[in-house]
Amino acid sequence: MQWILHGAPLSPFVRKVMYVLKAMAAEYKLKPESPGFYSDDFLNISPLGKIPVWQEDDWTQPDSSVICQYLIETQDHPGLAGLMPTDPKQRAQVRWLEKYADYELCPQLTYTVFRQRTLRMINGKHPQEEVVLDCIKNKVPPVLDYIEKALGPNTYFVGDQLTMADVAITSQMITFMHGGELIDANRWPNLRRYFNHMYQQDTWQALIVREKKTLDKILGPKHYNLSPL
Numbered sequence: 001m002q003w004i005l006h007g008a009p010l011s012p013f014v015r016k017v018m019y020v021l022k023a024m025a026a027e028y029k030l031k032p033e034s035p036g037f038y039s040d041d042f043l044n045i046s047p048l049g050k051i052p053v054w055q056e057d058d059w060t061q062p063d064s065s066v067i068c069q070y071l072i073e074t075q076d077h078p079g080l081a082g083l084m085p086t087d088p089k090q091r092a093q094v095r096w097l098e099k100y101a102d103y104e105l106c107p108q109l110t111y112t113v114f115r116q117r118t119l120r121m122i123n124g125k126h127p128q129e130e131v132v133l134d135c136i137k138n139k140v141p142p143v144l145d146y147i148e149k150a151l152g153p154n155t156y157f158v159g160d161q162l163t164m165a166d167v168a169i170t171s172q173m174i175t176f177m178h179g180g181e182l183i184d185a186n187r188w189p190n191l192r193r194y195f196n197h198m199y200q201q202d203t204w205q206a207l208i209v210r211e212k213k214t215l216d217k218i219l220g221p222k223h224y225n226l227s228p229l
């Protein structure tokens with residue numbers, strides 16, 4: 001059976017799936033698909049026209065959360081242990097925070113800051129800096145305030161090990177960094193400490209190094225190439 005991940009590694013949703021695949025040292029093929037440049041048949045397997053889509057032979061499945069959950073449920077790999085806790089209340093909290101990352105952090109950190117500062121540049125357009133600055137001033141603080149409080153002094157968002165909540169939230173923070181912004185350590189000290197820790201973790205590092213190489217290749221000196229350390 002051949003495993004194929006359709007998508008682009010710079011997408012925070014594709015990155016979530018790539019994290020899970022890396023955590024279980026899976027062999028798979030990455031089939032490049034980027035919004036706006038889809039191959040002719042991609043829309044047949046992506047009903048909403050979004051990446052990622054997962055494929056096993058002729059079976060396909062869209063949506064990062066659904067794909068990650070499917071892999072966790074079907075692959076009995078120690079690297080996935082704990083990504084979805086066994087305690088029902090912790091599972092509920094993990095799902096909530098994953099949803100919060102995908103639907104509340106993403107519009108600000110990715111769809112606004114990263115899209116303006118990086119994707120527009122890749123497409124040969126200038127960022128609308130006033131849109132970015134308004135987002136950073138008015139829209140980013142409330143969402144980061146919420147997760148700063150949810151994290152508190154803890155190492156991980158739920159329980160004492162890395163879960164899908166951390167995968168989803170960190171993935172958005174990485175895209176924010178690629179968009180030229182780091183979490184302000186004075187205003188959100190817990191989140192910055194957390195991101196510094198996640199950034200150094202092997203699985204994230206492997207993904208980030210590859211992404212930075214891609215950005216270097218596409219954007220050259222216009223690539224922000226930030227590090228939280």
Ligand SMILES: N[C@@H](CCC(=O)N[C@@H](CS)C(=O)NCC(=O)O)C(=O)O
Pocket residue numbers: 011012013035049050051052062063064065102
């Ligand atoms: N809920 C979806 C969201 C996926 C998503 O929004 N992907 C973006 C790329 S970061 C996309 O494909 N956007 C294309 C579009 O909305 O037209 C998931 O978790 O997979």
